[in-house]
Amino acid sequence: MSVSATRFSVRTEPAGHQFDVAPDQTILEAASAQRIGLPYGCRQGTCGSCTAQLLAGEVQYPNGKTAALDGQPADACLTCQAVPTTDLVLRVAELERLSDIEVRTLPCRLAEKTRLNHDVMRLRLKLPEGQRLAFVAGQYLEFMLRDGARRAYSIANPPHDDELLELHVRRVPRGRFSDEVFEQMQERCILRIRGPLGTFVLREDAERPILMVGGGTGFAPLKAMLEHAFHRGIERPIHLYWGVRSQRDLYLPELPAAWAEAHPNFRCVPVLSEPDRDWTGRSGWVHEAVLEDHPALTDFDCYLSGPPAMVEAGRSAFEAAGLAIEHLFSDAFEYAADSRRAD
Known part of the structure; x- marks a missing residue:
């Protein structure tokens, strides 16, 4: 399968695409350069959005393994950080429609x-x-x-x-x-x-009900997805949970209210972790509010967007509640002052 002594070949399943990786490239860099639509998010090994299953071959992590691999199966591969040391076969859900969009x-x-x-x-x-x-x-x-x-x-x-x-x-x-x-x-x-x-996008061809879980300005990409879904006439149930500290952290609150009035398939639940005295709504951690309402997540698609700690807590809890990893999509924002991603 190798094309030379210094380049390795990667084949994706189930799409069956094949591309070459140069010695100084990560898997994701090579795939992107050759217009293969692998999923990704932060590109720093933090969010885990690029995780694929390594079916055959071996990789190394020149910058060391990151926390995104903690608790993952032994065959998990972070394509944004991994460099092949042999030819590879990866199981990964490709996003064909993104590969044609020019950056x-x-x-x-x-x-x-x-x-x-x-x-x-x-x-x-x-x-x-x-x-x-x-x-x-x-x-x-x-x-x-x-x-x-x-x-x-x-x-x-x-x-x-x-x-x-x-x-x-x-x-x-x-x-x-x-x-x-x-x-x-x-x-x-x-x-x-x-x-x-990024590849944190709505999977429109699915039929499962949708859970969207946002923290802070993690509302932003979910807003875009929701307005797109409404425009497209998607009628699957969509339930948005929006976690913030207190009422003053909720912004554009009239939007979810208007969406709920216009679209019977949509619901929004704001959740405050440090609720105001006059707050009568839900309080606590946003992922716990999701599980209170939906203790079994086997049949859902879930979109998580917000601070890394919120995304990781949600990912672990939702997988434990039966959510399949291929139905869990996430976008983790980095809030550190010197971070590349600062949504």
Whole structure:
């Protein structure tokens, strides 16, 4: 199966695609370069979205194994970090429709800046005249900063409403970019973006009811998916759980209320971990609220989006409740001030 002494071949199952990996490439880098639609998220080995099953062959992790492999089966393979040492066969759910979308670097203008609550700012970006960014609901883009650093934010609008690109920026402690957004960035300023990126997207061809679980601005990609689902006329039951600390952390609360009124198949449950005294709704950890309502998850598709600790807690608890790993999709945001992903 090898093509040379220094390159290895990877075959995917069940799609049957085959591609070569150079000595200095990870599996994901090689697949992306050859337009093979492997799933991925953070690309740093943190979120686990790129995990595949290693059916044959061996890999190594030049930067060391990450926490995303903790508790995973011995044949789990993080394609964003793994480098082949032999030819490989991987079992992985490919996303064919993403492989044809071009990742582009573009200038844009900040068309609108709106404060949504005490620590979330909505940015709306305008691309150059006549330009549109093709993307799938749930993907993200990166800001290309002047010093070479990047900051990534989920696209919060659906593809059918793409005149402006909507982002929800949460202010983080010592966050150089988010501080600039809140304090200095002016409407009409010129920014540089790259995207779309990520494979945290709605699996439209499934028939299972949908659970969406968001933490903080993890609401942003779920908003895009939901508005896309409503636009497409998807009638499967959709249940959104939105976890925040207190009432002031809920932003755009009128949106889920309007969706519920317009779409009988949709429900939204906000969950506060540090509830206000006058709060009469659900409280506690958001993943526990899900399990209180749905103790058996065998028949669901589940989408998790938010801080890594929330995503990991949800992933472990939901798998224990019978949710199959192939029906669990996640996007873990990094909130550290120096992190690449700072949604």
